[in-house]
Amino acid sequence: MNTRQWLATTLMALAGLTLAPGNVGAGEALKAKKFHFGTHPARTNITFVSEADIETIHGVGHEMSGVLTVDAQGKSVTGSLSIPVASLRTGIALRDEHLRSDAWLDEKKFPSIGLRLVSATENKKNPKIWDYAADLTIKGVTKRIRGTTRVSAIPDRFSASLGGGSWVRVRAAFDVVLGDFGIVVPQTVGAKVSTTWKIGIDLYGTTSAPKPKSKSK
Amino acid sequence: MATHEPTRLQRLLKLGALAALAVAVLVWPIYFGIKSTAVTYQQIAPVDPAALAANRYLYSEDPTGKDADIVAIYGLAIDGPTDYVLVDEALVIHPEEKPSLALLRRPATGQPLQVAGLFSRLAYLSVGAFLAALVLGALRWLLVRRHRKTMANVN
Numbered sequence: 512m513n514t515r516q517w518l519a520t521t522l523m524a525l526a527g528l529t530l531a532p533g534n535v536g537a538g539e540a541l542k543a544k545k546f547h548f549g550t551h552p553a554r555t556n557i558t559f560v561s562e563a564d565i566e567t568i569h570g571v572g573h574e575m576s577g578v579l580t581v582d583a584q585g586k587s588v589t590g591s592l593s594i595p596v597a598s599l600r601t602g603i604a605l606r607d608e609h610l611r612s613d614a615w616l617d618e619k620k621f622p623s624i625g626l627r628l629v630s631a632t633e634n635k636k637n638p639k640i641w642d643y644a645a646d647l648t649i650k651g652v653t654k655r656i657r658g659t660t661r662v663s664a665i666p667d668r669f670s671a672s673l674g675g676g677s678w679v680r681v682r683a684a685f686d687v688v689l690g691d692f693g694i695v696v697p698q699t700v701g702a703k704v705s706t707t708w709k710i711g712i713d714l715y716g717t718t719s720a721p722k723p724k725s726k727s728k
Numbered sequence: 729m730a731t732h733e734p735t736r737l738q739r740l741l742k743l744g745a746l747a748a749l750a751v752a753v754l755v756w757p758i759y760f761g762i763k764s765t766a767v768t769y770q771q772i773a774p775v776d777p778a779a780l781a782a783n784r785y786l787y788s789e790d791p792t793g794k795d796a797d798i799v800a801i802y803g804l805a806i807d808g809p810t811d812y813v814l815v816d817e818a819l820v821i822h823p824e825e826k827p828s829l830a831l832l833r834r835p836a837t838g839q840p841l842q843v844a845g846l847f848s849r850l851a852y853l854s855v856g857a858f859l860a861a862l863v864l865g866a867l868r869w870l871l872v873r874r875h876r877k878t879m880a881n882v883n
Contacts, residue, residue: 680783715775
């Protein structure tokens with residue numbers, strides 16, 4: 512190998528190291544991309560936990576739709592996500608019915624829970640963490656929430672196995688005070704249902720737009 | 729001459745009260761028996777194998793060794809470590825990154841049985857059975873009392 516070839520190889524290796532996913536912030540890897548969420552149930556995990564005196568309810572949901580767009584500089588994100596109330600499961604069918612009833616989430620009148628990102632910017636100290644503010648809408652009531660979310664760009668070498676496109680993983684956790692959204696826990700179930708629910712989300716977004724669902728004839 | 733023999737209804741009430749009392753009491757040894765088999769797991773909403781492989785790679789880039797980061801390879805932790813009973817072993821994962829961790833995959837339907845959940849259900853059952861025993865016993869007592877009065881008047 513002559514000097515010129517050695518130099519070229521070294522420079523390419525250095526460039527490869529610099530661009531490796533572990534060495535850049537998620538924002539750098541996600542510049543100007545539109546990510547679709549809820550394309551795969553096993554990559555859409557939403558959990559809600561109510562810890563009361565005599566019972567802990569562990570609920571899950573695996574449905575969501577929405578798009579988040581990262582700006583050209585990879586420094587901010589906008590977009591909104593929607594979770595169908597009917598998709599939330601607590602593990603007991605009767606309890607799910609109660610959850611959907613008008614006393615709780617009133618699924619008939621308010622079929623989805625909305626989360627609209629107002630701002631999301633890469634944390635200056637830790638590029639894997641993003642600080643966000645979002646408007647959370649439950650039962651027709653919108654409240655601003657703020658927190659941090661963990662964003663991981665998934666290397667493109669996993670693209671084929673994941674189903675095509677570039678992928679990103681987004682994780683966040685926050686608390687929801689039911690009373691803030693006009694949901695009053697009846698005294699009769701006060702020992703079984705907490706007034707504050709812990710929410711967790713673990714979502715995988717892809718730049719590959721989901722195929723439109725064909726209408727059944 | 730009329731007899732003081734209990735009627736069929738009285739016998740049924742007595743039997744029902746004793747059976748309800750037995751249920752109210754016996755649920756507790758059953759509860760403690762089941763509870764003794766409890767194992768602590770961390771329940772997760774699992775990801776599919778393709779996402780798992782990607783997560784494992786991401787973790788290998790920054791292997792912190794923290795339990796939370798290892799759990800996150802496999803899915804979203806629903807809650808902290810919790811005691812469960814009658815768990816389907818097929819749902820249990822011991823991460824290769826830290827085999828001492830015990831994760832419990834959330835099944836597609838239903839939910840794993842928590843010790844706390846079992847306790848609350850059995851407590852309701854026990855209290856309900858005890859109240860039923862009281863009501864049935866009181867009814868029988870009233871019937872016996874009325875029956876005796878009737879017999880006394882007849883005799």
